[in-house]
Amino acid sequence: MPREWSYVSRQLFIRGLVLLCVPLFIGIVEAKASAGEIESEPEREGNVIRFSTTSLELQIEFCTPSMVRIRSSRDREFDEDAGLGLMVTRHDWPAVAVSTAEETDFYELESEQLLVRVYKSPVQLEFYSSDGTLLSTERIEDGGMVQDEAGVSVHKKLHDEEQVFGFGQRMDFVNQRGKQLELTVGRGMGRPHIIGAYNILEANYSPVPFFMSTRGYGTFLHTPYTSNWDMGKSDPGAYSFQAEGGELDYYFMAGAEFPSLLDQYTSVTGKSPLLPKFAHGLHVGTYSGGTWGYEKHTSTDYVVNLGRKFREKNIPVDLIHLDSTWRMFGEQGGSGATTFEWRETFDDPEAMFDQLYEMGYSMVGVHVRPRYDNGKQYKLLDRAREAGMVYPEPDNAGEFVNFFDQEAVDWWWENGAMKVVSQGAMFFKTDEGSAFGRKANESDKTGPTGPEAERLHNLFPLAYAKAPFEKFSEHNEMRGFNLTREGYAGIQRYPYLWAGDWPSEWQYFKPVIRAGLNMGLSGVGYWSHNMGGFEHDPDPELYIRWSQFGLFSPIAHLFGMDHPGYKEPWSYGEEAERIFKQYDRMRYRFIPYIYSEAYQMHRTGMPMMRALVLEYQDDENTHDIDDQYLFGRNLLIAPVTTKGAQTRVVYLPEGTWYGYWSGEPYEGKRYYNIVTPLEKLPIFVKAGGILPQQKVLNLGRETADTINLEIFPGGESSYDIYDDDGKSKAYESGDYAITEVSAKEEAEQTLVSIKAPRGDYKLAERSYTLKIRRDSAPESVTEESSRLPAFSALSEYENSQPQAGWYFDEEAGALYVRLAGSSQNDISVVVKK
Numbered sequence: 001m002p003r004e005w006s007y008v009s010r011q012l013f014i015r016g017l018v019l020l021c022v023p024l025f026i027g028i029v030e031a032k033a034s035a036g037e038i039e040s041e042p043e044r045e046g047n048v049i050r051f052s053t054t055s056l057e058l059q060i061e062f063c064t065p066s067m068v069r070i071r072s073s074r075d076r077e078f079d080e081d082a083g084l085g086l087m088v089t090r091h092d093w094p095a096v097a098v099s100t101a102e103e104t105d106f107y108e109l110e111s112e113q114l115l116v117r118v119y120k121s122p123v124q125l126e127f128y129s130s131d132g133t134l135l136s137t138e139r140i141e142d143g144g145m146v147q148d149e150a151g152v153s154v155h156k157k158l159h160d161e162e163q164v165f166g167f168g169q170r171m172d173f174v175n176q177r178g179k180q181l182e183l184t185v186g187r188g189m190g191r192p193h194i195i196g197a198y199n200i201l202e203a204n205y206s207p208v209p210f211f212m213s214t215r216g217y218g219t220f221l222h223t224p225y226t227s228n229w230d231m232g233k234s235d236p237g238a239y240s241f242q243a244e245g246g247e248l249d250y251y252f253m254a255g256a257e258f259p260s261l262l263d264q265y266t267s268v269t270g271k272s273p274l275l276p277k278f279a280h281g282l283h284v285g286t287y288s289g290g291t292w293g294y295e296k297h298t299s300t301d302y303v304v305n306l307g308r309k310f311r312e313k314n315i316p317v318d319l320i321h322l323d324s325t326w327r328m329f330g331e332q333g334g335s336g337a338t339t340f341e342w343r344e345t346f347d348d349p350e351a352m353f354d355q356l357y358e359m360g361y362s363m364v365g366v367h368v369r370p371r372y373d374n375g376k377q378y379k380l381l382d383r384a385r386e387a388g389m390v391y392p393e394p395d396n397a398g399e400f401v402n403f404f405d406q407e408a409v410d411w412w413w414e415n416g417a418m419k420v421v422s423q424g425a426m427f428f429k430t431d432e433g434s435a436f437g438r439k440a441n442e443s444d445k446t447g448p449t450g451p452e453a454e455r456l457h458n459l460f461p462l463a464y465a466k467a468p469f470e471k472f473s474e475h476n477e478m479r480g481f482n483l484t485r486e487g488y489a490g491i492q493r494y495p496y497l498w499a500g501d502w503p504s505e506w507q508y509f510k511p512v513i514r515a516g517l518n519m520g521l522s523g524v525g526y527w528s529h530n531m532g533g534f535e536h537d538p539d540p541e542l543y544i545r546w547s548q549f550g551l552f553s554p555i556a557h558l559f560g561m562d563h564p565g566y567k568e569p570w571s572y573g574e575e576a577e578r579i580f581k582q583y584d585r586m587r588y589r590f591i592p593y594i595y596s597e598a599y600q601m602h603r604t605g606m607p608m609m610r611a612l613v614l615e616y617q618d619d620e621n622t623h624d625i626d627d628q629y630l631f632g633r634n635l636l637i638a639p640v641t642t643k644g645a646q647t648r649v650v651y652l653p654e655g656t657w658y659g660y661w662s663g664e665p666y667e668g669k670r671y672y673n674i675v676t677p678l679e680k681l682p683i684f685v686k687a688g689g690i691l692p693q694q695k696v697l698n699l700g701r702e703t704a705d706t707i708n709l710e711i712f713p714g715g716e717s718s719y720d721i722y723d724d725d726g727k728s729k730a731y732e733s734g735d736y737a738i739t740e741v742s743a744k745e746e747a748e749q750t751l752v753s754i755k756a757p758r759g760d761y762k763l764a765e766r767s768y769t770l771k772i773r774r775d776s777a778p779e780s781v782t783e784e785s786s787r788l789p790a791f792s793a794l795s796e797y798e799n800s801q802p803q804a805g806w807y808f809d810e811e812a813g814a815l816y817v818r819l820a821g822s823s824q825n826d827i828s829v830v831v832k833k
Contacts, residue, residue, distance in 0.1 A: 035072065035123035035145040042107060042118075047096050049109055052076075053123050056147060062096040066113040066255060067264050069222075070125065072248040074147050082246055083224055084404060086462040087489045089270040114254045127217065129254050135217045136252065139238050145248060151225070153242035154250070158232045162215045163623050164239075165258075165613060167229070168208035169487075169499065169527075170518045171200040171511040174611055174626040176211070180233040183207035184226040185458050185486050186434040187500060198500075200511045205434070205500050206487035207458070208522040209241070210265055214617050218253040218261035220268060220489070224459045245455060258521075258614050259606055266523045266605030270493040274602050275526060276479050277726030278362040278699035279496075280594050281318035282551075282584055283483075283528070284310070285429070285559030287325050287566060288346070292335065294563050295325050298345045300352040306568070307356045315569065315581050316588045318699050320356060321365040321429050321483065323559070330373025332381065333399060336432065336440045338368045339375030340419040353424025362700030363481065365427035366420055370436065370464050371399040371447070380416055387411060391436075393448050400436055400447055403463035404456065413471050426476055428468040433461030433486035461486035465494035478727045483557075487524070495526030496555050504533025504562065509546055510641045514626045516553065520607030521614060525598070527607075528555035530567070537562045540572045541643060541678065544579050548681040549639040551583040552631050554598075554608040579679050585696050592692035592707060592721055597632035599722040599736075608632055616653040619669065625651055634689035634719075635660075638674070638682040648682065650674045656687035658712045663773045663813040687714025690741050692721045699726070703764060710771040711743050713750050718742040723763050730761075737761040739823065750774075752829040754821075765824055767802070770817040772831065777808035779832040783819055 036054035043050045051058040057076040061069040071078055101108045109116040115128040124144050126137040138144040142155035163177050173179060188202025209221040211229075221227055223243040231239045241250075251268055255261040266272075287294075289302030303322060310317045328341040342349050356364050372381040372390060381399060384390045389411040390398035401416075402408035417428070432440060437453035437460070439446050447453070465484040473480035482494050491497065499515045502508040512529045519527045531550025532543045538560075547569075550556055560567030569580040587594070597608045606614075610630040612622035628638045628650065636657065638650045655668040660683035666672060674682050685691070689712045694704035707721065724736040737759035744751040752770060757763045781788045789805040791797040797807035797816055804820035821827040 035147075037121040038107075038118070038123060042100070044100070047093060047098065049098075049100065051107075051118060051123070058118075058123065058145075060109060060116060060118070061093075062098050062109070062111055062114075063093040063251070063268070064264070065096055065111040066260075067251060067253045067268075068114065068116060068127075069251050070248070072145055072147060072152075074247075079247055082249065083222060084459060084463070086459050086466070087224070088222060088268055089490070089493070090268060127252055127254065129216060129256075133216070135215055135254060136213075136219075142238060142240065147248060151242055151244045152223075152246065152248040153240055154248065155238060155240040158235075158237055158239045159215055160237075162213050163613075164211045164213050164231050165521045165611070166208065166211035166218075166518070168210075168518060168522045169204065169206040169497070169515045169524075171203050171515045174514060174517055174521070174613070175623050176229075176231050178232045178236065180231070181229045182226065183209050183229065183458075185461055185488060186438055198502075200508070203500065205485055206461075206491055206497055206519065206524065208487075208489050208524070210489060210522055212258050212261045212521065214623075216254060216256045218255065218265060220251040220253075220265055222249040222251065222489075224455050224457075224488075226454070226458070245451070258617050259604065262521075262523055262605040262607075262614075266492065269490040269523065271605060272492040272495055272525050272602055273479060274598055274724075274731060275481055275495060276362070276700075277591070277595055277724075278318040279481060279555070280591055280598065281362075281556070281588060281699045282316060283319040283321070283555065283557045283559075284317050285321045285323050285530075285557070287323050287561060287563075290325055290345075291323075291561040291563050291566075292325065295343065296345065298325050298343055300346045300348055303352055304355050307359050307361060309568075309570075311359055313570070313577075313581070315584055316696055316698070318362045319364070319427075320361055321367065321427070321559075323367040323429070323561075324369075324431070326366055328375045330375055330381070333369075333371050333373040333445070336369055336435070336445065337371035337373035337381075337399060338416070339373045339378060339380060340416045341375035341377055342420075349420070350423040357424070360698045360701055363426040364424060365429060365483070366425050367429040367431055368417075368468075369432045370401050370403070370430070370460075371445075372401065372416070373399070378416075378419070383415065384411070391448055398448070399445070401464075401467075403460065403467050409467045409471075412467070417468070417471065421472075421475060427472055427481045427483065429483040430464050430468060431485055433464045433484060436460035436464075458488045462488055462490055462494070465491065469494040473729075479729055492524045492526070495524075497524060497527050498555075498557055499527070499529040501530065501534040501561075504536040504538035504542060504546075504560065506542055506641070506643050508533065509542065509549075509639075510627050513549065513629070513639060513641070516609050517611040517626060517629055520609050520629075521611055523605055523607075525601040525605075525607035525609070526554055527609065528553055528557035530557060530559050532558070532560055532567045532572075534560050535562065537565055538567075538572065539643075540576045543567070543572045543576050544678060545640050547576075547580050548583050549637070551580075551587045552635075552637050552681065552683075556584070556587055575678075582679070583681070588696040588699070589693045590691070591697075591699065592694055592704070593632060593634075596692065596720065596722040600633075612636075612651070612653060619653055621651055621669070622653060634686050634691060636684040636686070638684070640676045640682070645676055647673050648676050650682055650684070652684060656714055657684040658687065658689075658773060659683075660685050663712075685712045687712060688717030688743065688745075689714075690717060690719035690743060692719065692741070704766060705764070706767045706769060708769045708771060709741055709752075709754070710773075711752065712773045713743055713745040716742070716744045723757065724761050735760045737763045739763075748833050750831040750833070752831070754819075754827040754829075756826050757823055763823060765822050767822050768819045768827065770815070770819070770829065772815040772817070773813055774808075774815055774831075775813060776833075777810070778806075778815060781806045781815075781817055782830045782832070783821065784828060786820070788817065788820075 290297035437457040469480040565571035737757040
């Protein structure tokens with residue numbers, strides 16, 4: 001098998017030169033490189049190979065043929081529960097065939113896809129792909145692997161062409177080459193009050209210590225501690241990562257393509273579950289009529305009337321949550337804690353829930369924070385302290401729910417959460433997860449401090465989101481569901497996240513898009529933001545542009561605190577309301593596509609919102625694009641983020657693309673200046689793209705009886721439509737159905753095939769229509785050898801249901817076909833040119 005022997009020879013020559021000429025230098029290196037020298041033969045047990053060095057124990061475990069876990073410990077013992085089981089979910093890896101060999105200066109450990117070279121003195125690790133390409137090597141002159149009083153660190157070579165992506169919900173950059181990052185949960189401490197904003201360079205509500213390199217590998221640092229990453233800032237030829245405590249523990253993954261690396265990373269930290277189908281519709285948050293300072297205006301009537309108004313205006317919504325002012329602020333924590341007592345302005349909360357559910361809302365939830373407080377009735381804080389159910393602090397001063405202890409979680413659920421759950425709340429919005437061990441946003445409290453709190457700070461948001469996710473799943477007898485602001489590695493298991501409280505100003509629009517791209521590049525797919533912004537009154541144009549983006553985001557989430565607008569569409573003018581309604585209804589039509597993409601995310605770790613580099617990493621033009629994205633596999637979205645813009649520049653990757661609105665073809669790997677009228681979000685469809693759609697439905701109560709397949713022909717393509725019952729966990733056991741749709745464009749005809757659903761889920765019978773983009777009317781349309789009749793007008797076609805037939809709309813460049821067959825059988829269609 002070929003190797004980069006020229007590189008290895010050069011390294012050995014340099015080592016010899018140093019030994020001969022600069023003995024003092026090598027002594028310095030050995031002192032700094034605390035991994036020391038290997039002093040005995042390696043020991044192997046299953047997939048694990050252990051090396052004893054003069055200063056530590058080194059363990060290399062092959063999790064799969066393409067992924068290894070590297071661990072080192074100075075006390076020669078390994079902490080098997082450093083992450084409390086909250087980050088890593090899998091440890092039971094199957095046996096991997098690994099051959100071992102010893103050379104004069106190093107050992108080689110080789111699987112089918114990865115070779116690890118372990119140098120003996122000083123200890124140094126190198127990783128090669130199966131074709132002999134050097135993927136990664138430690139920089140021994142910088143210390144290689146280091147463990148000392150400051151923590152643990154690794155220093156590696158950064159190759160000239162390497163670009164790096166990931167690190168969680170960063171708002172600063174997508175490509176982090178040449179950057180320096182600190183990963184700790186929070187939004188930064190500075191706040192310029194003039195504009196009510198936070199520093200986008202510091203904001204990091206959901207950091208993830210994972211990155212992918214265009215060289216063909218990924219790295220996940222398995223640590224709960226704050227970590228620091230220098231990705232070529234101090235030295236363009238080197239990068240390093242460092243954790244402030246614990247043992248050194250990281251996973252190295254080989255993979256030529258980013259989707260493979262995401263699949264591997266999420267196989268370690270867990271795949272995202274599927275949310276209920278209705279959760280892919282619109283979510284609306286409300287301050288119930290009064291944000292902070294206006295609490296006296298809150299009422300149950302406001303919430304009921306809000307729900308009724310959306311229904312009357314025919315703007316589909318499936319979920320509503322009541323934000324912080326629903327509850328009585330307590331004696332000690334103020335707005336930063338939870339009493340589970342309703343504010344006195346809420347007359348009959350139980351009736352409020354009942355009325356909203358009668359209107360067809362699928363879920364209604366409430367906002368909570370992770371600290372107990374005393375209200376006027378429950379005195380929850382006192383009771384929790386007496387029961388020992390708060391996170392322990394000196395003098396029994398603890399206020400935080402001890403989400404790290406299952407008994408304390410059960411107590412919180414029974415004595416706090418159930419106060420509102422029993423009245424009708426079906427989920428929580430878990431806010432302020434960053435306050436554990438840090439200064440809270442809404443008060444001067446810092447909560448627990450000290451080494452243990454520092455270790456748990458990044459883990460707290462995971463434990464905080466996990467508790468209601470699991471409790472509500474059991475109580476509601478359906479899939480888990482949770483809305484949260486903060487996260488860390490593994491948060492994708494307790495979806496979903498929102499990007500934080502960014503003001504309704506143009507300057508924050510693009511950074512929020514960037515945050516979503518980085519989340520997807522870090523293995524988190526269910527992500528949202530406050531469309532239109534959060535604080536401040538947006539100008540109508542910003543509201544429209546941000547809402548267009550929001551309704552083509554993984555989760556569509558509408559919420560704001562600008563009194564009295566609250567981001568409700570009718571508050572920003574007739575045009576804003578009309579365009580919001582247009583895109584909201586468009587999203588609901590696209591539910592079969594969105595839900596199918598969510599299933600692929602659950603299966604493979606690929607997010608719904610994808611930075612272009614995720615699928616086109618070999619195209620250098622995509623490396624720094626931070627305001628476009630793929631929405632699923634077939635749509636490209638390019639939000640307009642400049643006030644007053646009449647055009648925007650769009651980059652289309654290789655291949656042929658079609659403008660969604662016009663059907664105009666564009667040659668890929670080129671930039672275009674696209675005209676952007678206010679009502680048009682720039683959307684492009686990949687050639688061959690198949691977009692399953694349905695009529696607008698109440699997702700929690702209705703099932704589509706017809707699927708419309710919008711097809712942009714190009715070569716040969718296919719699409720799998722995913723269906724299940726939409727609520728239960730039965731899909732995890734295989735109770736789902738897949739409908740395969742394929743299209744093939746030939747010289748004289750276009751072929752469309754729709755297979756009968758396969759799988760354990762018994763899909764109700766449904767019919768199909770086609771909308772095929774093309775330039776001219778066809779000669780004929782045949783279904784299963786039967787020639788379908790042509791209609792002379794679109795209105796005639798639309799009014800002829802259920803009769804099969806077709807109509808060509810020359811102005812729209814679209815062929816409409818209603819098929820006679822149904823999902824009970826395979827269907828084949830031939831469109832003659």
